[in-house]
Amino acid sequence: MSLDADHIVDRRRMRRKLTFWRVVAVLVVIVAIGIVAAAVSPRGLAGAGGAQIARVTISGLIRGDRDRVEALTRLSKASYVRAVIIHVDSPGGTTAGSQQLHDALRLLAQKKPTVVVVDGLAASGAYIAALASDHIIAEDTSLVGSIGVLFQYPNFADLLKTIGVQVETVRSTPLKAAPNGFEPTSAEAKAALEAIVKDSYAWFRGMVQDRRKMTPDQLEKVVDGRVFTGRQAIDLKLIDQIGDEQTAIDWLAKSKGIDADLPVRDWRLEPRLSELSFLHVATAAVLDAVGLRSLARRFEDTGAARGIESLNLDGLLALWHPSGAN
Numbered sequence: 001m002s003l004d005a006d007h008i009v010d011r012r013r014m015r016r017k018l019t020f021w022r023v024v025a026v027l028v029v030i031v032a033i034g035i036v037a038a039a040v041s042p043r044g045l046a047g048a049g050g051a052q053i054a055r056v057t058i059s060g061l062i063r064g065d066r067d068r069v070e071a072l073t074r075l076s077k078a079s080y081v082r083a084v085i086i087h088v089d090s091p092g093g094t095t096a097g098s099q100q101l102h103d104a105l106r107l108l109a110q111k112k113p114t115v116v117v118v119d120g121l122a123a124s125g126a127y128i129a130a131l132a133s134d135h136i137i138a139e140d141t142s143l144v145g146s147i148g149v150l151f152q153y154p155n156f157a158d159l160l161k162t163i164g165v166q167v168e169t170v171r172s173t174p175l176k177a178a179p180n181g182f183e184p185t186s187a188e189a190k191a192a193l194e195a196i197v198k199d200s201y202a203w204f205r206g207m208v209q210d211r212r213k214m215t216p217d218q219l220e221k222v223v224d225g226r227v228f229t230g231r232q233a234i235d236l237k238l239i240d241q242i243g244d245e246q247t248a249i250d251w252l253a254k255s256k257g258i259d260a261d262l263p264v265r266d267w268r269l270e271p272r273l274s275e276l277s278f279l280h281v282a283t284a285a286v287l288d289a290v291g292l293r294s295l296a297r298r299f300e301d302t303g304a305a306r307g308i309e310s311l312n313l314d315g316l317l318a319l320w321h322p323s324g325a326n
Helices: 002-040 066-077 095-111 125-130 157-162 187-212 216-220 230-235 245-256 273-289 293-309
Strands: 052-062 081-094 114-123 136-138 143-145 227-229 264-266 317-319
Touching: 052 066, 052 095, 052 125, 052 245, 066 095, 081 095, 081 125, 081 245, 095 114, 095 125, 095 187, 114 125, 114 245, 125 143, 125 187, 136 230, 136 245, 143 230, 187 216, 227 230
Parallel strands: 052 081, 052 264, 081 114, 114 136, 114 143
Antiparallel strands: 081 317, 143 227
8 A cells, every 4th residue: 555655656756846846847948939930020220230221011901009119219219220211002091090000100100201102002091101201102903092981780670570679779869879880870870971971081081182282173183092003193292202212222322422332221110920930830739739728728729819819900990991982
């Protein structure tokens, strides 16, 4: 009996030691993965310390992002950065997120010579961001504009009626939580939403007129929600020049006295989705390999949830898509 008890105690002691070293191994590998990821894809400027031109990329859907604002603030304070080239390729996003980005870029442009290059698309909220620069360059076939504001919501009232489901609502006032998608939208609710959209649209129009120095007649030609090619946009004063990054460098050299031979280095505002996926998958694989399968699955689920959350857009949209008018 004594031998059996000693054997059980020894086995438990070995299990505790094994679990401890598994956790240590996991922590070491996660730290190593983080170091490698940071070395390969920094959130800051590569090659800091030498005079350079910073390259910033704005792509995908635009929404509020405090980390992005802080990164741009750090960029504005980097003494070794002589100028900034902002590459834009985005259909827009929320009006609040686009205004936040515009304001951060304006503060940056007030401290460093800044030029925007439209790679493929600068529509709606992305054009709001582009307006932060005093000089906008686009390719011949880039798409620019879509000046307008959109409020969309699904309405399931007819579907619920068909399947025999009725949503009961008790509200303090008729416009509370309207529209809710479960009942026909009242004329009062539609009027309230229209007032919000018109107010935001007027703000967008005013920003375009002010930043692009347009007359009222010039403004009316570009604010009907359409997108324009780069060649059309230059005649309409939406952009200043046709070209690419080299054109931006030449403009900085000629207009701002920036050395055209300075290296152009990337300033990363956020990690790419592919890099986030790699980190999640790699870390989950390590956890699984050392026997912590349940923790690995939880880590994978967290990564998936973060990706789903990033698709959620709340509020008014300044967003271009070919299937509808903005």
